[in-house]
Amino acid sequence: MSNTIIVTGADLAQQALDLLAGYEIIYAGKAPTEEDMVALCKQYDPVAIIVRYGKVSAPMMDAAPSLKVISKHGSGTDTIDKVAAKERGIEVVAAVGANAAAVAEQALALLLACAKSVVTLDSRMHAGHWDKAAHKSMELGGRTIGLVGLGAIGLRFARMADALGMRVIGFDPFAKNLPDYVHSVSLETIWRDADAISLHCPLTDENRGMLNAATLAQCKRGVIVVNTARGGLIDEAALLEAARSGQVMSAGLDSFAVEPMAAGHPFQGEKSFVLSPHIGGVTHDAYVNMGVGAAKNLLQVLLRCTAAV
Known part of the structure; x- marks a missing residue:
């Protein structure tokens, strides 16, 4: 199984990084385009994507054959193509309530x-x-x-x-x-x-x-x-x-x-x-809660995938 997680952002709370200590974390930056993400997925073949900014589309999923889970850093998953994810057997999870x-x-x-x-x-x-x-x-x-x-x-x-x-x-x-x-x-x-x-x-x-x-x-x-x-x-x-x-x-x-x-x-x-510029969930506490929630959610999915092998 791949050991890489791509974050569609420039950072992640340290508490979340501590939970993901066994994985290589790749940051896509604060404004990743679809082309950027496809290139990163082809290069690193991530097992998981943590979504902070931008969208996750079918071409990105196709560029990452090892992808098992897309974890939202927050509660709204409308930026993720959930139909495409389901068709490819990729789980979509969200840190509901974290913010x-x-x-x-x-x-x-x-x-x-x-x-x-x-x-x-x-x-x-x-x-x-x-x-x-x-x-x-x-x-x-x-x-x-x-x-x-x-x-x-x-x-x-x-x-x-x-x-x-x-x-x-x-x-x-x-x-x-x-x-x-x-x-x-x-x-x-x-x-x-x-x-x-x-x-x-x-x-x-x-x-x-x-x-x-x-x-x-x-x-x-x-x-x-x-x-x-x-x-x-x-x-x-x-x-x-x-x-x-x-x-x-x-x-x-x-x-x-x-x-x-x-x-x-x-x-x-x-x-x-x-x-206000969509900052309702942007507080230090929510930043930590959403990062930890996203990390825990994806780890649960990966644990199930490992157990099923």
Whole structure:
């Protein structure tokens, strides 16, 4: 069996490297292209790939005949061609929950920034204005927050929202044994009843663009939208139009359809949008947790493969 692991990144937490001490680690850099990865796979024939940045495609898998497992450094596996992996007998695993606290806190920060106009007021204050007589913020206690996705991140955020005194409703067809303060409802109920909507689900072909002109029109006027999941869940043009019409009061966004965001993106300069560069899960603690989770997951798969031989 090959003794090499390729990391689609420039580094890995030392705690993860300690677990992988018996393997040769090859770093692909922070922005590996498909061509870069195919070349590395041909050169080193890795037994595993740890995915931090970029995508893992069928040609990369074909260039690595010894590849047994693709391990995501995080929870979202939409950047991995899972169909191709399954066809080739390659397992895809993810460090689910490793960054839950970090992403949930970012979602809360964006929600509060939207409800309290934090960014706008800060900018006005630095420019010498005092808007106390003219400004009124939104109080979240007693409001309804609608969560799409009730996995580790969604439930962590739900606990925070409940602590604020919010009514928490959520949609997740796979969620079981929900806490008492989370009320399971349909997507249609979330669109209709939520004062704020926060997305915490993986991106799939079925839910791509789920928040679009039609669903935004079903929402309460003045709804807040928060997305720390995947940019492809939102029709960005529809969100922008809804914000400009007042249907959406504010949006706090940490992920986008195309990343990194290019200069001149229509969201840039939009006063009702609070933006961050997909850093919800980027904390020191999450970095360690995701690295360790990715390492442990791939080692479990390789152990099974060795036992099966």
